[in-house]
Amino acid sequence: MARIGIFFGTNSGSTRKIAKQIKKRFDDDTMADPVNINKASVDDLLKYDYLILGTPTLGDGLLPGIEAECDEESWAEALEKFQGTSFAGKTVAFFGLGDQETYGHEFVDGLALIYEFFVDAGATIVGQWSTEGYSFSASQAVVDGKFVGLALDNDTQPDQTAERLDAWLAQIAPVFGLTVAA
Numbered sequence: 001m002a003r004i005g006i007f008f009g010t011n012s013g014s015t016r017k018i019a020k021q022i023k024k025r026f027d028d029d030t031m032a033d034p035v036n037i038n039k040a041s042v043d044d045l046l047k048y049d050y051l052i053l054g055t056p057t058l059g060d061g062l063l064p065g066i067e068a069e070c071d072e073e074s075w076a077e078a079l080e081k082f083q084g085t086s087f088a089g090k091t092v093a094f095f096g097l098g099d100q101e102t103y104g105h106e107f108v109d110g111l112a113l114i115y116e117f118f119v120d121a122g123a124t125i126v127g128q129w130s131t132e133g134y135s136f137s138a139s140q141a142v143v144d145g146k147f148v149g150l151a152l153d154n155d156t157q158p159d160q161t162a163e164r165l166d167a168w169l170a171q172i173a174p175v176f177g178l179t180v181a182a
């Protein structure tokens, strides 16, 4: 069985696309196929010791979900269901999509919301990412001067996504015991 689970929320599909790109870069046996968080139970996540979790930010710095102009349930509803579950012993890395030009005052804030949930649930967080190369006025996803996970802006910096993804995956690969596919 795969050791690493990858789960995402999405409204318009970009975060799903990134989840699929991550899966594609790795050896098939170690990483499971990406699953939309609205189809996952807490036991689906707990099957894995290593998790890669992705979210866009929607609404006003919100997680995707019914409240955030999404038609479907997503991270907001999933985290409510997962309340009270311990993720102690799990290693988690996050990636988040946002738009730093239109939403520069709440850039990738959704990333902060899933991060806080899993910190409180006892998980070990890896994959913090430099804020260099981004231009925004505020982000709750910056803790101790770094994003709590990989920040991607496919709206205004799409040409930087592949490079950022490669560098971030190389950074977390040793912790996750992964070999990046050539």
Ligand SMILES: Cc1cc2nc3c(=O)[nH]c(=O)nc-3n(C[C@H](O)[C@H](O)[C@H](O)COP(=O)(O)O)c2cc1C
Pocket (backbone or CB within 6 Å): 009, 010, 011, 012, 013, 014, 015, 016, 056, 057, 058, 059, 060, 061, 062, 069, 097, 098, 099, 100, 103, 106, 107, 108, 109, 154, 155
């Ligand atoms: C209604 C709406 C609200 C958004 N709010 C934010 C926001 O608060 N912060 C941010 O960084 N990006 C925001 N964005 C940008 C999205 O996060 C970005 O377009 C992302 O790539 C969408 O991912 P998805 O296709 O997986 O849903 C918003 C986009 C929309 C359509």
